[in-house]
Each structure stands twice: as structure tokens, then as C-alpha cells.
Amino acid sequence: MLSEFRQDIISGAWIVVVPNRRGRPHQFKKERERIIVPEKDCPFENPQKSGNPPPLLIFSKPKSNDWFLQVIPNKFPIFEKFGECLTEKKIGPYKMIAGIGAHEVLITRDHNRHFALLEKDELELVFKAYKERYLALSKEYCINYILIIHNHGEKAGASIFHPHSQIFGISIIPPDVNSSLVGSSNYYHKNGQCAHCKVIEYESKNGLRTIFENKNFIVFCPFAPRFNYEIRIFPKFHSPNFEKTTNSQLKELAEAFKEALYRLYKNAGDPDYNFFIHTAPVSSEHIEHYHWHIEILPRISEQAGLEIGTGIEVITIPPEESAKVLRQ
Amino acid sequence: MLSEFRQDIISGAWIVVVPNRRGRPHQFKKERERIIVPEKDCPFENPQKSGNPPPLLIFSKPKSNDWFLQVIPNKFPIFEKFGECLTEKKIGPYKMIAGIGAHEVLITRDHNRHFALLEKDELELVFKAYKERYLALSKEYCINYILIIHNHGEKAGASIFHPHSQIFGISIIPPDVNSSLVGSSNYYHKNGQCAHCKVIEYESKNGLRTIFENKNFIVFCPFAPRFNYEIRIFPKFHSPNFEKTTNSQLKELAEAFKEALYRLYKNAGDPDYNFFIHTAPVSSEHIEHYHWHIEILPRISEQAGLEIGTGIEVITIPPEESAKVLRQ
Numbered sequence: 145m146l147s148e149f150r151q152d153i154i155s156g157a158w159i160v161v162v163p164n165r166r167g168r169p170h171q172f173k174k175e176r177e178r179i180i181v182p183e184k185d186c187p188f189e190n191p192q193k194s195g196n197p198p199p200l201l202i203f204s205k206p207k208s209n210d211w212f213l214q215v216i217p218n219k220f221p222i223f224e225k226f227g228e229c230l231t232e233k234k235i236g237p238y239k240m241i242a243g244i245g246a247h248e249v250l251i252t253r254d255h256n257r258h259f260a261l262l263e264k265d266e267l268e269l270v271f272k273a274y275k276e277r278y279l280a281l282s283k284e285y286c287i288n289y290i291l292i293i294h295n296h297g298e299k300a301g302a303s304i305f306h307p308h309s310q311i312f313g314i315s316i317i318p319p320d321v322n323s324s325l326v327g328s329s330n331y332y333h334k335n336g337q338c339a340h341c342k343v344i345e346y347e348s349k350n351g352l353r354t355i356f357e358n359k360n361f362i363v364f365c366p367f368a369p370r371f372n373y374e375i376r377i378f379p380k381f382h383s384p385n386f387e388k389t390t391n392s393q394l395k396e397l398a399e400a401f402k403e404a405l406y407r408l409y410k411n412a413g414d415p416d417y418n419f420f421i422h423t424a425p426v427s428s429e430h431i432e433h434y435h436w437h438i439e440i441l442p443r444i445s446e447q448a449g450l451e452i453g454t455g456i457e458v459i460t461i462p463p464e465e466s467a468k469v470l471r472q
Numbered sequence: 473m474l475s476e477f478r479q480d481i482i483s484g485a486w487i488v489v490v491p492n493r494r495g496r497p498h499q500f501k502k503e504r505e506r507i508i509v510p511e512k513d514c515p516f517e518n519p520q521k522s523g524n525p526p527p528l529l530i531f532s533k534p535k536s537n538d539w540f541l542q543v544i545p546n547k548f549p550i551f552e553k554f555g556e557c558l559t560e561k562k563i564g565p566y567k568m569i570a571g572i573g574a575h576e577v578l579i580t581r582d583h584n585r586h587f588a589l590l591e592k593d594e595l596e597l598v599f600k601a602y603k604e605r606y607l608a609l610s611k612e613y614c615i616n617y618i619l620i621i622h623n624h625g626e627k628a629g630a631s632i633f634h635p636h637s638q639i640f641g642i643s644i645i646p647p648d649v650n651s652s653l654v655g656s657s658n659y660y661h662k663n664g665q666c667a668h669c670k671v672i673e674y675e676s677k678n679g680l681r682t683i684f685e686n687k688n689f690i691v692f693c694p695f696a697p698r699f700n701y702e703i704r705i706f707p708k709f710h711s712p713n714f715e716k717t718t719n720s721q722l723k724e725l726a727e728a729f730k731e732a733l734y735r736l737y738k739n740a741g742d743p744d745y746n747f748f749i750h751t752a753p754v755s756s757e758h759i760e761h762y763h764w765h766i767e768i769l770p771r772i773s774e775q776a777g778l779e780i781g782t783g784i785e786v787i788t789i790p791p792e793e794s795a796k797v798l799r800q
Contacts, residue, residue, distance in 0.1 A: 147550055147571030149644060158647060160550065160571055168548035170631045171509045181499045220496035222475055222488065222778065222786060236674045237667075238695045243475030243488055293777025301776025303498045310777065316477060318782030319486055339565075346564045367566045370780075420781035441780055448629025449621025449638065450550065452698075452769055453748035454646030458550060 246313030297416025574641030625744025
């Protein structure tokens with residue numbers, strides 16, 4: 145059976161699906177051990193006691209005296225505030241820009257309840273907090289892109305066990321976001337339609353890669369994934385901007401998101417994963433061709449020389465098969 | 473101390489250097505265990521006895537009766553031969569191409585002597601074999617790019633412990649190669665000079681990131697690396713094509729390569745790594761702007777949501793510091 149190159153319709157990226165590689169010998173430990181770090185050593189159990197600054201935002205659940213989530217500035221920021229915006233600097237033949245921006249952490253209360261185990265109404269609070277911090281950061285200057293991410297587990301690059309998300313305010317438009325903007329703009333001008341809307345319509349009708357749908361959201365495995373069991377969540381209505389999602393839509397999003405994560409946890413062996421929200425840049429105009437969404441990226445295998453040397457990701461489970469497993 | 477965005481002069485990719493992140497808490501196991509797989513269970517100890525096809529190429533060392541290296545077809549190929557070249561196929565709104573090409577494995581004799589521990593004259597044989605297989609594959613049809621890679625260790629995606637390299641014949645020009653070709657072509661047309669030659673000249677004179685030089689090769693840490701301790705090896709003479717390297721140049725290349733790998737092993741804690749050769753596409757014309765080279769990519773940390781969501785790699789050790797450690 146020949147492998148298949150598949151192209152992402154938006155970014156133009158190529159991946160290769162190689163289903164017949166699954167039987168090859170593998171000499172290393174495949175089982176991931178989930179390392180449980182004791183609560184007493186956890187810097188996020190009582191964030192302020194561990195030397196973190198006071199929260200930028202704090203949410204409690206109805207009838208509860210304890211906090212349910214809080215957002216704090218990252219103690220070890222990748223991007224941070226500075227008095228002024230700085231421009232490009234030349235160093236010999238090279239270019240450099242200072243990493244000005246913001247880096248925040250959203251912490252949920254329970255040390256051991258990772259996101260797949262949260263209830264829908266709890267996830268709704270998480271998305272409300274994401275939106276609130278997005279709106280706050282979008283008013284600060286030098287921030288042109290806001291990225292919300294979550295790393296779950298060691299293989300996904302999490303450095304702290306306690307569930308936490310990160311919110312980045314970035315001064316440049318990230319390269320991957322940029323290539324998706326260019327791709328969706330090109331498609332829009334060529335076909336007079338949003339490429340994402342076209343994909344959503346096709347996936348919903350075709351059903352082969354669909355996992356879940358409610359009135360306003362769809363959950364499916366993409367045709368050209370970068371990771372095995374990759375999942376994407378899209379609003380079915382056209383919208384470039386995550387932050388414009390209404391509260392009633394956030395409720396539906398939480399439901400779709402719970403379905404995605406819980407199925408990954410239950411049906412696909414609880415893999416480590418990253419997820420992120422891709423939305424339009426801050427205060428961007430003429431961006432009608434873009435369509436915000438969430439990507440969930442399980443980290444089951446390592447990138448090797450082929451992937452790193454080509455930019456072509458190798459997939460051993462066809463997304464049609466992943467969707468079948470996740471739908472069960 | 474603010475972090476720094478740095479741009480790769482050729483690919484245009486941005487990375488971010490965040491030196492002040494090294495002190496942050498890290499709750500997971502950091503020490504890599506090198507798993508020694510016993511020779512008796514190794515499919516590469518006696519490749520043909522383990523059901524592999526006869527070698528496509530076999531080299532012995534002078535005065536030795538045993539083989540020193542052999543190249544065999546991969547038993548679980550990602551790309552394979554097919555009767556004819558196949559063109560793009562449409563599936564709904566998507567595009568697909570069959571994965572036709574070649575996938576070979578180069579195995580060196582010693583189970584436990586990984587590449588950093590090979591002698592210069594042994595590495596010279598390895599590079600000669602790479603070149604010979606490159607030339608053989610470049611004559612086959614449907615192969616437009618030949619990628620030579622090596623995965624060392626589990627974190628680098630190696631599935632077999634025994635040292636082995638892989639040679640891929642690929643029908644498409646890989647996206648990462650393509651963006652470097654576009655970048656070097658743009659630079660050439662703007663500046664009337666090869667961008668790589670400019671970088672080599674600057675690094676050699678500046679010395680801050682240089683690790684080793686001989687007459688024809690230079691080893692340095694790039695200004696905008698994708699990984700901590702990343703190393704690149706360039707011929708100092710302008711050449712787009714690895715396969716045109718003469719035998720006496722390969723001798724010097726083996727020396728430079730040994731210096732790079734051994735210093736990584738000795739001074740940087742023997743990390744898992746990938747390396748690959750980036751060279752011009754097969755039978756490409758008008759490619760005078762390109763300059764072949766080797767990239768060595770240590771796999772110390774995991775890509776997390778920021779990297780995967782933006783395409784911006786996060787570096788915690790500035791390359792100037794990596795070079796200092798590796799020069800010692």
C-alpha cells in the first residue's frame with residue numbers, strides 16, 4: 145500500500161500518511177508513565193504563596209468560596225512588557241527584534257483533574273477567562289497577536305504537572321499564523337468563499353472524519369493532520385475572531401471541547417497533548433477570509449530527521465481511522 | 473533581560489532566544505536514560521539474517537574481512553518504488569499524491585559505537601556511501617529530492633538502537649527545502665551574492681559562534697537556531713551540490729563532522745540528536761544561489777504549544793554560549 149502525501153488546504157503544508165509503518169520494530173519504551181507530582185511540592189497549588197504575583201483575573205464556581213481558576217503573569221516570561229515598542233536591529237547580516245509582549249498563566253484549582261476530566265460548565269468558565277484575558281491584552285500596545293495554548297503532559301512540553309494554560313501576547317504575527325492567513329486569503333480571492341467554511345461543509349456532509357457536532361460547532365479529524373489523532377474544533381458560523389464568541393456560543397464550545405478531549409482520553413489511551421486557539425491577529429482589518437478554530441495535537445510519537453529536515457509530518461494512523469476510534 | 477526574536481537569513485523563519493527561562497521549575501525527569509538494547513535482539517546486527525534484503529552497497533575497512541557499513545532497502549518504507557509516476561488526485565476539496573520514491577537504511581557494523589565514537593576514516597566511509605547512494609538514486613525517476621538523515625536516540629525519533637542513517641528519495645520538493653531555495657534565491661538576486669557564503673564569511677571572521685574550521689569546512693552554531701546546541705557544517709567553497717564533493721573534500725568533511733559530534737557528546741552531555749544534509753534538488757538547474765550543508769539538531773527539550781502554534785522555536789541557550797561550551 146503506497147503512502148499518501150496530503151496537503152493542508154489552508155497552510156499549503158504537506159504531510160504524509162504511512163499506515164503500513166505501524167508494524168515496524170520499536171525498541172524503546174512506548175508506554176508513557178504519567179508522573180504524579182505531589183500537591184505539596186506544586187507551585188500552582190497556592191500560586192501567591194509560591195511567590196507568584198496577585199491574579200489578573202479570578203473566577204469561582206457558583207456557591208463556592210474557593211477559587212476555580214485564576215490568571216497570573218508568568219514568573220519566567222518568554223515575552224514581557226517594556227516601556228516602548230522596539231524596532232528591528234541589525235547584527236552583521238542578521239535581524240533581531242526584542243521579545244516584547246505578555247505571558248500569562250491560567251491555573252485551574254484541582255491538581256489532579258486535567259482538562260478532559262473537567263465538567264462542561266467548568267470548561268465554559270475556562271473559555272470565558274480566555275476571552276476576558278484576550279480582550280484585556282488586545283488593548284495593550286506592541287501586541288499584534290494573542291495565542292492561547294495548553295500543554296498537557298511531559299511529551300507535550302509541560303514543565304509543571306498542575307493543569308495550566310498559557311496566554312501569549314506577541315509583537316510579531318507568527319509565521320504559521322501568517323501562512324494560514326495568506327492561504328485563506330488566496331483561497332477566498334480565487335473561490336469567493338472562506339476555505340474553512342468549505343472544509344466544514346464538506347466534513348459535516350461527508351462524515352468520514354467527523355467526531356461530534358452541535359448547533360454551532362463541529363469537531364473532526366483534519367484531512368492533512370500534523371499528528372496522529374489530531375482534532376480540530378470550528379464554529380460552523382463564519383467568524384475570524386474567537387474573542388467575539390458570545391456567552392451562549394461559549395457554552396456550546398465547552399460542550400464540543402469536552403467531547404473532543406474526553407474521547408481522546410477514553411478512546412485513544414490518554415495521550416499527552418497540546419491545544420491552541422488560532423484566531424485573527426489583534427485589530428486586523430480585511431481579515432474576512434479567516435475563520436478561528438482550536439487545534440488539539442496529541443504527542444504520541446517523536447518528530448525525527450525526516451520531519452525536521454523536510455517540514456513534512458509523518459502520520460501512521462489515517463485521520464479517517466482516528467475519527468472512527470474517537471467516535472465510538 | 474528581554475528575549476530576542478532572531479530571523480534565519482535564508483528560510484526567513486523566526487525563533488526566540490529566552491536565556492532567563494533556564495531557572496524555571498521543571499517537575500519532570502530531565503535525565504535521559506540511554507537504553508542499551510542487547511545485540512542479540514537487534515535486527516541490524518546481521519541484517520540479512522533478520523529478513524532484510526541483500527545490501528545495495530557494502531563497504532569494508534582496509535585489511536578487514538567483516539563489513540563496516542551496508543545500505544539496504546527499508547523493510548517498512550515511507551516512500552517506495554512504483555511502476556509509474558503518479559500525479560495529484562482530488563478528494564473533495566483536498567489534494568493528494570501517492571508517496572512514490574525510495575527509502576534506504578545505512579547501517580554501521582558496531583552496535584554500541586554511535587557516530588560520535590567513530591574514527592575520522594570511518595566517518596569518511598559513511599560520507600562516501602551517502603554520496604554513492606545519492607548518485608544512484610538521482611538516476612531513478614519520480615525522485616526529485618534526496619534527503620539523508622540520521623536519528624540518534626529515542627528523543628530524536630530513532631526506533632532502533634543500532635546506529636543507522638536513512639536515505640529518502642522523495643517525489644516532491646520538501647516545503648522546508650523549498651522555502652530555503654526561495655530565500656537564498658531572493659537574497660542572491662537582491663545582493664548579487666550567495667547568502668550562505670555571506671554568513672560563512674561573517675561567522676569565520678567574527679568567531680563568536682565558530683567551533684571548528686579546516687581548509688574547506690566550517691562548523692558553527694547558527695545565529696537563529698531551531699534547537700539548543702544546534703550546529704551547522706558548511707563547505708567554505710561555494711557549492712549547491714553535496715554529491716559533487718570530491719573524495720579529498722570528503723576527508724576534510726569527516727574531520728569537521730567528527731569535531732562537531734564529538735564535542736556535542738563530550739561537552740554538551742551526549743544529547744539525542746538528528747542530523748541531515750540539505751543539498752539542491754536532483755537535476756536542478758539555475759540553482760547557483762544555493763549552498764549545501766549539514767544541520768545537527770540536539771533534542772534536549774520538547775516542542776510545546778507555543779512552538780507548535782506559531783512555528784517559532786524557543787531557544788534557552790543563546791548560540792554564542794553553545795559555541796563557547798562546544799569550543800572548549
